Amino acid sequence: MRIRTPQLAAPVLAGLLAAASACGGSSSASDAGGSGSSAKLKVVATTTQVADFARNVGGDKVKVTQILKPNVDPHDYEPSPADVQAIAEADVVLENGVGLERWLDQTIKSAGFHGALVDTSKGVAVRKGNGSDEEAAGDPHIWHNPKNAEIMSRNITAAFEAKDQADKATYEANLTSYTAKLQQLDSWIAQQIGTLPADQRKLVTNHDAFGYYIDRYHLTFVGSIIPSFDTSAELSGEQLNTLVSKIKATGVKAIFSESSLPPKTAEAIGKQAGVKVEAGEDSLYGDTLGPAGSAGATYLDMERHNTTTIVTALKG
Incomplete structure (x- = not known):
C-alpha cells in the first residue's frame, strides 16, 4: 500500500x-x-x-x-x-x-x-x-x-x-x-556467479537492497549494515556485534558498501571482522544508477559492474 x-x-x-x-x-x-x-x-x-x-x-x-x-x-x-x-x-x-x-x-x-x-x-x-x-x-x-x-x-x-x-x-x-x-x-550474470564456489556465494551489504539479485542468482544473504530496505535505518550496538560474529562464523570474504552511501560504518565493521570492504565510488550501485560516464551510468552497466565487483571480491 x-x-x-x-x-x-x-x-x-x-x-x-x-x-x-x-x-x-x-x-x-x-x-x-x-x-x-x-x-x-x-x-x-x-x-x-x-x-x-x-x-x-x-x-x-x-x-x-x-x-x-x-x-x-x-x-x-x-x-x-x-x-x-x-x-x-x-x-x-x-x-x-x-x-x-x-x-x-x-x-x-x-x-x-x-x-x-x-x-x-x-x-x-x-x-x-x-x-x-x-x-x-x-x-x-x-x-x-x-x-x-x-x-x-x-x-x-x-x-x-x-x-x-x-x-x-x-x-x-x-x-x-x-x-x-x-x-x-x-x-x-548467472555465468559469472557460477564461477564462484557455492560456499563463497555469501553477501553482506550496506543496506538490504539486493534481495532480488540474491534470490535470482542463488546467493546467501548473511546480513546488512542498515537492517532495512530504507537507508535511514540504523543498527544498534548489539546488532552490529551480532553481524560481526556472523561474518566471522560464515567465512564471508567481503562487505559491500554502495556508491551513494557513506562507507564509514562498513569500514569499521570490516576492520572488526577482519574482511575486505568494497566502498567508494566504484562499489555497488544499489538504489540509483551512477552519473554519466561512471561504471553504473545505465541499468545494463550497473548490473555488470555490480556482478564483476561481487565476483572479484568473493574470489579473494
Whole structure:
C-alpha cells in the first residue's frame, strides 16, 4: 500500500508552480529527452532506473524528465517546484512502485496531474518486507533482477502505446531489442556467479537492497549494515556485534558498501571482522544508477559492474 498524504492547499501549489517557472532551466529535475518537439510524448520518470528503461523503449519518440538524480536517495526525496511543474505538464508519469516513492502521491495531487500514472512494478512478484510501516508494500528494489526489468519495460511500453498509437511499431521494436539485452545480461550474470564456489556465494551489504539479485542468482544473504530496505535505518550496538560474529562464523570474504552511501560504518565493521570492504565510488550501485560516464551510468552497466565487483571480491 502506498502511503497517501493530504493534498497541498491551492496557494501552496500556486507558489510551487510560480517558483518552478522562475527557476527556468536550473531545475533539479534533469531533462534527458533532448531538445524535444511538441510531437514527442512528455514523460516523467521518478527514478534513475525507470528513466533508463523509458529511454530505451521510447527512443526518440519520447521526452523523458527524470526526477531523481544519480546517487540521490529515493526513499526520502523532497520534491522541488520543478518536479511539480514537470508532472503537471506530463502525458505519462512512471513510478517504480512498491512504496518506494513515498513522496509521489502528494506531488501528483499538488500538480493537478490528469495524465497516465503507471506503476511499473505491476506483475512483479514482490518480496515481503519485515512488517514495518516503511516496508508494508514489500521490497521495492525490484530492478536488481533483470527478469523484473523486462516486466517493467513492458509496462512502460504499454503505457506509451496507449498514449501514442501512431508509434506503436517503434515502441515494440525498441522493446524487443532491449529485452534481448536484458536476457543476455541475465545469462551473463548467472555465468559469472557460477564461477564462484557455492560456499563463497555469501553477501553482506550496506543496506538490504539486493534481495532480488540474491534470490535470482542463488546467493546467501548473511546480513546488512542498515537492517532495512530504507537507508535511514540504523543498527544498534548489539546488532552490529551480532553481524560481526556472523561474518566471522560464515567465512564471508567481503562487505559491500554502495556508491551513494557513506562507507564509514562498513569500514569499521570490516576492520572488526577482519574482511575486505568494497566502498567508494566504484562499489555497488544499489538504489540509483551512477552519473554519466561512471561504471553504473545505465541499468545494463550497473548490473555488470555490480556482478564483476561481487565476483572479484568473493574470489579473494
